[in-house]
Amino acid sequence: MxxxxxxxxxxxxxxxxxxxxxxxxxxxxxxxxxxxxxxxxxxxxxxxxxxxxxxxxxxxxxxxxxxxxxxxxxxxxxxxxxxxxxxxxxxxxxxxxxxxxxxxxxxxxxxxxxxxxxxxxxxxxxxxxxxxxxxxxxxxxxxxxxxxxxxxxxxxxxxxGAPGPFDAPRSKGYPLPPMPIKSSGVLLEKGARKLGLNPQPAxxxxxxxxxxxxxxxxxxxxxxxxxxxxxxxxxxxxxxxxxxxxxxxxxxxxxxxxxxxxxxxxxxxxxxxxxxxxxxxxxxxxxxxxxxxxxxxxxxxxxxxxxxxxxxxxxxxxxxxxxxxxxxGHSVNHAYFEHELNEWKSIQVTRIVLDFYEADTGRGFYGGGGIDARPLVNGSPLMHALTIGGGGPMPLRWGKAFKDEVLYGFNHHVGLLNSTTSLxxxxxxxxxxxxxxxxxxxxxxxxxxRDHDDDLAMMKFLQDKSEEILSAAGAVKYWREPVEPQPFxxxxxxxxxxxxxxxxxxxxxxxxxxxxxxxxxxxxxxxxxxxxxxxxxxxxxxxxxxxxxxxxxxxxxxx
Ligand SMILES: Cc1cc2nc3c(=O)[nH]c(=O)nc-3n(C[C@H](O)[C@H](O)[C@H](O)COP(=O)(O)OP(=O)(O)OC[C@H]3O[C@@H](n4cnc5c(N)ncnc54)[C@H](O)[C@@H]3O)c2cc1C
Ligand code: SF4
The missing domain is CATH 3.50.50.60 (FAD/NAD(P)-binding domain)
Incomplete structure (x- = not known):
């Protein structure tokens, strides 16, 4: 240094x-x-x-x-x-x-x-x-x-950035145009639009x-x-x-x-x-x-x-x-898509969905949040192998099947991160x-x-929504991480x-x-x-x- x-x-x-x-x-x-x-x-x-x-x-x-x-x-x-x-x-x-x-x-x-x-x-x-x-x-x-x-x-x-449909009133636009869209952003847009949601540039x-x-x-x-x-x-x-x-x-x-x-x-x-x-x-x-x-x-x-x-x-x-x-609160959905995605490039997030931002008493619990699409661990092959690669549909940590899973998953994987209120x-x-x-x-x-029960409920609620988005986007496989009180x-x-x-x-x-x-x-x-x-x-x-x-x-x- x-x-x-x-x-x-x-x-x-x-x-x-x-x-x-x-x-x-x-x-x-x-x-x-x-x-x-x-x-x-x-x-x-x-x-x-x-x-x-x-x-x-x-x-x-x-x-x-x-x-x-x-x-x-x-x-x-x-x-x-x-x-x-x-x-x-x-x-x-x-x-x-x-x-x-x-x-x-x-x-x-x-x-x-x-x-x-x-x-x-x-x-x-x-x-x-x-x-x-x-x-x-x-x-x-x-x-x-x-x-x-x-x-x-x-x-x-x-x-x-660019203003989205639900943004709070602003006195001036963004100083710079949005970042180029990544595969994860394209897929989030595709799935969200099919469901009538309103994806926007992050x-x-x-x-x-x-x-x-x-x-x-x-x-x-x-x-x-x-x-x-x-x-x-x-x-x-x-x-x-x-x-x-x-x-x-x-x-x-x-x-x-x-x-x-x-x-x-x-x-x-x-x-x-x-x-x-x-x-x-x-x-x-x-x-x-x-x-x-x-x-x-x-x-x-x-x-x-x-x-x-x-x-x-x-x-x-x-x-x-x-x-x-x-x-x-944070909860996570994963998916594999048929085509190679090159998600290891660039920044984490290029598209978000904020349709569920506001609390809705009809849900039975307090909370609101946003969904973004990202590789979850950057372009990091090591972190992919240590976390996503072994924790997905094949919860393995060793052997040929694990290696095959990591090799395939690294370039076919998209994560959706759901970020929510904390009481x-x-x-x-x-x-x-x-x-x-x-x-x-x-x-x-x-x-x-320990996250409030409403916070945990909101994390699960957005996971359900994210799963619908991934399915509508054509994921060949999707799964979710368990929602548990956050350790950090x-x-x-x-x-x-x-x-x-x-x-x-x-x-x-x-x-x-x-x-x-x-x-x-x-x-x-x-x-x-x-x-x-x-x-x-x-x-x-x-x-x-x-x-x-x-x-x-x-x-x-x-x-
Ligand atoms: C991996 C990661 C990704 C994140 N991504 C996002 C994101 O995308 N968007 C977002 O909005 N937020 C994100 N965050 C959160 C964001 O970084 C923080 O909310 C923000 O930086 C907090 O600002 P702060 O000024 O409160 O504290 P900090 O930015 O943490 O600054 C506090 C500083 O005080 C110093 N300090 C602490 N104690 C002492 C001491 N006793 N003596 C001297 N110095 C001290 C620390 O070293 C530190 O430099 C992310 C956080 C992490 C960990
Ligand atoms: S760390 Fe890399 S991806 Fe992030 S802003 Fe810098 S050049 Fe871009």
Whole structure:
């Protein structure tokens, strides 16, 4: 990995305007917007500063060993249980909270699906009523209030797409035309249209044409889970962060793992304490702190920052820090088609079906979602053999029949991924494991999570619909993966929810923590409801909006 020149370096004793924790989807946006607004910003990121030349197609290293997501050498274990009655177990392999530790965060390895929420997502509780056993709530803001920032995110980040028949109202079209359709998209369109559904091009944060000095996608096929070697995936690594650094007012400090946010006698946050790559302890002073470490690490850090003044953790007067964890439900259908499909090329998803987005009380359970068509494991032959190849209609893992199955399946397979709502359940949460610690002495993250029964019902409902689509498209064979409570979440949402009432939320409508005026929280944890999947555009729209308000507060001396 090449050493990165940070441009500007701040002294730790400099009381910078903002310390931002996390350089991912939200942190990158906040860093750019606040440094462009004239403020001095230090971004503390636990991962290294990888760039395009550090990314590879090494399936073993990246996918199986989890180079960016869960490499054992980090020794930062997580534990998981389904209920508080169970003892949480340490997890080897894919961690319960799955995200990339790298400058740019999970926006570096994400698949780029970039959906807006719809107006209904922000006020569904008022429209549908309460749901027993959940904290199903309206947002304090509306779609209309967020719309300008959705547009801003799409244009500033670089998104390819075309409006679909059910899209929420938009003030501007997409900056780039949709990506070329893949075989999976053609087949999804064919099956869906036969059933009278309305397939549409998938909006993706990936360039279909050159944009702002970056080249278009080279269709390499190693997209989900991988960093882009062409800089065509619109991660914050190649969009927001270089522009933040170009201001000369923003330092990205990689390999800096924050373990505590300290407060002073006045009850305000005063510095961020972190460990460098050699385990040496440092503290960066700041006038205000913005926590953007994602929906799992943000609550962990707030809980780790307890003190005699804040015995339950920072900003936790409501007791809700870490609670109402949501992940979006996911269920999977597989099919083989007669012809070779070459699905190993290009990005994951080019067509989606959003006909089942809205909840329908006639179904007997709450939920909504979308269906997309994709190869499921990129163009990765190894992952295909390890997962789909042996788990399909021939559940084999060895021998000639298995090899034949993998050889045939690799180029005849299409997956449909169904992404759904997740209800906010208070007992689904992030807490600190009482026993296990990481190698830096921090308490391990403990996830308690079991999908609500309605979420599981919705996942099955969409599987039925997907099966109809695959059959109508002419699949020669189709099967589905069992719907079970999800052992890991790639969408980490809701754990510091936004709201007007300090008793039922952690941050206000401007992402300021209810209790500490110079502590802001803005990332996946701010979401009040889960949407129907693909939360990153909403996370980034919220970050653009938050940055505008935070800059105004700072200018007016209101922090
Ligand atoms: C394989 C995969 C595919 C995905 N595909 C999609 C998709 O197609 N569409 C979609 O919308 N979403 C997708 N997602 C989810 C998406 O990536 C996340 O929702 C989004 O990146 C979350 O943004 P965030 O800002 O909340 O956190 P992140 O992007 O996770 O950023 C948090 C950053 O904080 C850093 N950090 C954490 N703790 C500390 C600490 N203590 N000290 C210093 N730094 C810290 C992390 O290293 C990270 O860089 C995918 C996720 C995965 C895993
Ligand atoms: S498929 Fe395109 S966007 Fe994705 S990693 Fe390859 S070149 Fe980049």
């Amino acid at each position: 090449t050493d990165h020149d940070p441009g500007v370096r701040f002294n730790e004793r400099d009381n910078v305007d903002f310390a931002i924790i996390g350089s991912g989807a939200a942190g990158g946006v906040l860093a750019r917007e606040l440094s462009r607004a004239g403020f001095h910003v230090v971004v503390l990121e636990q991962g290294p500063y990888r760039t395009a030349s550090d990314f590879s197609h090494d399936e073993l290293r990246v996918f199986v060993q989890g180079e960016m997501t869960h490499h054992p050498s980090w020794n930062d274990p997580q534990t998981h249980r389904q209920s508080s009655r169970d003892k949480a177990q340490a997890v080897n392999g894919i961690p319960p909270a799955l995200y990339s530790r790298t400058v740019g965060g999970a926006s570096v390895h994400f698949s780029g699906n970039y959906w807006r929420m719809r107006p209904i997502d922000f006020k569904e509780r008022s429209l549908l009523g309460s749901i027993a056993g959940t904290g199903f709530s309206d947002w304090p803001i509306s779609y209309e209030e967020l719309e300008p920032y959705y547009t801003k995110a799409e244009w500033e980040i670089g998104v390819s 909006p993706v944060a990936i360039l279909s044409k050159p944009y702002r000095g970056r080249p278009p996608c080279g269709h390499c096929g190693f997209c989900m889970g991988f960093g882009c070697e062409m800089n065509a995936k619109s991660s914050t690594l190649v969009t927001m962060l270089p522009e933040a650094e170009a201001t000369g007012r923003c330092e990205i400090r990689p390999l800096s793992t924050v373990f505590r946010i300290a407060t002073n006698k006045a009850g305000r946050v005063s510095e961020v304490q972190y460990l460098d790559k050699d385990g040496q302890q440092h503290a960066q002073k700041a006038k205000a702190v913005i926590l953007a470490a994602n929906g799992a690490e943000t609550p962990r850090l707030l809980l780790m920052s307890e003190s005699s003044a804040n015995p339950d953790g920072l900003a936790n007067g409501s007791g809700l820090v870490g609670k109402y964890l949501m992940g979006n 906010p359940v208070e007992s689904n949460n992030i807490t600190l494991d009482p026993e296990l610690k990481d190698d830096q002495g921090r308490p391990a993250m403990r996830m308690t999570y 979440l790639a969408h980490l949402l809701g754990t510091c929810r936004m709201g007007d009432d300090p008793a039922t939320s952690v941050v206000d409508r401007f992402h300021r923590s209810h209790e500490i005026p110079n502590l802001f929280i803005c990332d996946g944890s701010s979401l009040v409801s889960s949407g129907r999947g693909q939360p990153t555009l909403t996370i980034q729209a919220l970050a653009f909006r938050a940055a505008e308000h935070i800059a105004r507060f700072a200018r007016n001396g209101e922090i």
